[in-house]
Amino acid sequence: MNADYANVPSPCFVLEEARLRENLTLLGRVQDESGAKVILALKGFALFNTFPLIRARLPGCTVSSPHELRLAREEFGGEIHACAPVYRDEEMDEYLASVSHISFNSLSQWSRFKSRVNARVGRVSPGIRVNPEHSEVGTALYDPARPGSRLGVTADELDGRLPDGMEGLHFHTLCECGADALARTWTKVEERFGPALQQAKWLNLGGGHLITREGYDVDGLIDLIRDIRARYDVEVFLEPGAAVVWRTGVLVSSVLDRIERRGVRTLMLDVSFAAHMPDCLEMPYKPEVRGARDPAPDETGWRLGGTTCLAGDELGAYVFEQDPDIGARIVFEDMMHYTVVKTTLFNGVPHPSLGLLRADGTFELLRQFGYEDYRNRLGGNPLGS
Ligand SMILES: Cc1ncc(COP(=O)(O)O)c(C=O)c1O
Structure with missing residues (x-):
């Protein structure tokens, strides 16, 4: 698997089997020895x-x-x-x-x-x-x-x-x-x-x-x-x-647009902090992004914009090794705990797929979400029918 997850459909939560196995080995030792x-x-x-x-x-x-x-x-x-x-x-x-x-x-x-x-x-x-x-x-x-x-x-x-x-x-x-x-x-x-x-x-x-x-x-x-x-x-x-x-997987997303207003540069993504990474706004905390770092005092960096209409659905800034173009992958680190279990279908924005990166490097798509998932949460039979 390329580090840029080019073969993974975007957006997608990807669990890495090898890392999960490492965590389980350590937890197993705790059980055995304690x-x-x-x-x-x-x-x-x-x-x-x-x-x-x-x-x-x-x-x-x-x-x-x-x-x-x-x-x-x-x-x-x-x-x-x-x-x-x-x-x-x-x-x-x-x-x-x-x-x-x-x-x-x-x-x-x-x-x-x-x-x-x-x-x-x-x-x-x-x-x-x-x-x-x-x-x-x-x-x-x-x-x-x-x-x-x-x-x-x-x-x-x-x-x-x-x-x-x-x-x-x-x-x-x-x-x-x-x-x-x-x-x-x-x-x-x-x-x-x-x-x-x-x-x-x-x-x-x-x-x-x-x-x-x-x-x-x-x-x-x-x-x-x-x-x-x-x-x-x-x-x-x-x-x-x-x-x-802990640290067993990522959320793969993509840049859909780049906006610059009054000196603020924003990468518009196909994921949402509000709907897919709510702890980023609730805790709040700034997740690690692969290939990116915090700006130095004299740098502006990029803000990351979520895909919902919520004004506060954004985070940043980040400085990238290379300024990401439209279509570039943005990979959020450590996105397995309290993410997949907490996501919502707010605003009808596409829910990230679920995938597994096998220990041998092959990618397996576990689940994709569609309109029915969104609709089924919102009602039943039409009134008066
Ligand atoms: C009663 C209880 N047990 C276990 C947990 C798991 O905690 P953590 O994921 O921080 O290990 C929680 C988390 O809220 C909890 O409320």
């Missing part, structure tokens, strides 16, 4: 054609909605954990028929569903999501431990102990963090939930561990988990999303 189980958080990545590959190394996934639950059951297999902010009455039987572990986000939800969970004793293990009220994430939008958060029961609500019938503890407060952030969080969890930990059979450390990022202290994580397991005699789970597919 004794923890690493499960995939489907909210971060759910390109199900890759599930057989992931399933060969990771034993299951974690889900937060009925559709994720069904995808896990039908496409992934293995053990399924559920951790949703809230469950509906009519969903619970489906969850309980498929999951091995289920975490509740409030004591009222636990008392609502307790008898139904207890009827599955031995098959489904219930746990409580706790909030250590310790923040490691700077952006409030991504910080479940922010003041007044709706996510996770606080220590004073729990009175330190596990609610009657509960077997596990779950916490998730990290996002793209290192092992040092986990260690600091763990100190707070121990401080605030010590008696509950003594009672627990299992402990889920949530996601946000960016284990596959260069420089992550993998041995530090392994040591911490081994220590937790030894001291509390609990089964430990990690449920990363981003780390599984």
